[in-house]
Amino acid sequence: MSNDTLGRAVIVVPTYNEAENLVWIVGRLRAAEPGVDVIVVDDGSPDGTGAIADGLAAADAGVRVVHRLEKAGLGAAYLHGFAVALEVGYDVIGEMDADGSHQPEQLQRLFDALDHADLVIGSRWVPGGSVVNWPLTREALSRGGNLYVRMLLGLPVRDSTAGFRLFRRTTLDKIDLGSVRSSGYVFQTELTYRTVQAGLRVVEVPIEFVERVRGDSKMSGAVARESLRKITVWGVRERVRRSRRRLAEARR
Ligand SMILES: Nc1nc2c(ncn2[C@@H]2O[C@H](COP(=O)(O)OP(=O)(O)OP(=O)(O)O)[C@@H](O)[C@H]2O)c(=O)[nH]1
Numbered sequence: 001m002s003n004d005t006l007g008r009a010v011i012v013v014p015t016y017n018e019a020e021n022l023v024w025i026v027g028r029l030r031a032a033e034p035g036v037d038v039i040v041v042d043d044g045s046p047d048g049t050g051a052i053a054d055g056l057a058a059a060d061a062g063v064r065v066v067h068r069l070e071k072a073g074l075g076a077a078y079l080h081g082f083a084v085a086l087e088v089g090y091d092v093i094g095e096m097d098a099d100g101s102h103q104p105e106q107l108q109r110l111f112d113a114l115d116h117a118d119l120v121i122g123s124r125w126v127p128g129g130s131v132v133n134w135p136l137t138r139e140a141l142s143r144g145g146n147l148y149v150r151m152l153l154g155l156p157v158r159d160s161t162a163g164f165r166l167f168r169r170t171t172l173d174k175i176d177l178g179s180v181r182s183s184g185y186v187f188q189t190e191l192t193y194r195t196v197q198a199g200l201r202v203v204e205v206p207i208e209f210v211e212r213v214r215g216d217s218k219m220s221g222a223v224a225r226e227s228l229r230k231i232t233v234w235g236v237r238e239r240v241r242r243s244r245r246r247l248a249e250a251r252r
């Protein structure tokens with residue numbers, strides 16, 4: 001199995017108020033991929049998710065928990081989880097939501113593709129990918145956002161905001177995580193962008209994304225505005241960089 005040649009793997013699962021989902025999703029993950037460990041990163045969820053995660057870790061040596069004091073955004077939680085995973089020495093470090101939108105049973109598809117990639121994204125918007133139970137407005141927002149990213153940044157990626165992923169350790173080592181400042185979902189786009197800029201290979205595999213059934217979404221206007229603002233700034237910088245390069249080449 002490809003997982004064996006890739007080394008030790010861990011999936012980082014950020015949580016904020018996922019008490020209704022965590023046992024279910026971690027159980028599915030451990031059943032689908034018994035060789036893959038889990039790091040839950042909880043931002044002091046008032047609904048007791050942190051204590052539930054501690055219970056899982058006490059019963060299963062493959063699960064560990066990072067407790068953070070307050071809700072500081074998805075990006076900050078992932079950076080913390082990645083730092084722990086790198087410190088422990090994992091070779092493959094993944095991302096997955098706790099709300100059931102990403103199906104652990106489809107994780108093997110991502111591992112299979114990691115053989116010839118530095119970052120694998122479980123993608124809703126490549127042929128074969130799909131979304132279950134999303135309102136049209138949500139789909140339009142995701143498709144539109146991804147189109148904007150492709151146009152402005154020239155990224156050859158259909159679903160750069162997706163949060164079902166596998167990174168090789170070497171990829172995280174090369175993209176300077178210390179300078180990442182994005183806190184909301186634009187964090188995903190920033191990491192994709194950095195991976196492409198570093199000349200590394202990004203491969204998308206189709207997944208079926210299922211809208212959460214239990215618990216509340218953390219998507220907010222502030223999160224969407226951060227995305228729009230950052231992508232626009234990066235896009236302008238990208239244009240300046242490209243025209244400077246063209247000018248320099250013309251002078252040669
Ligand atoms: N630690 C931490 N986790 C977060 C934070 N915000 C969101 N999450 C988790 O990140 C994952 C994705 O968040 P969701 O609320 O599902 O976002 P979404 O998938 O865009 O929204 P829905 O489609 O409504 O589910 C979930 O596991 C959340 O619990 C945060 O600030 N800190």
Ligand SMILES: [Mg+2]
Binds near residue numbers: 097099212
């Ligand atoms: Mg979700």
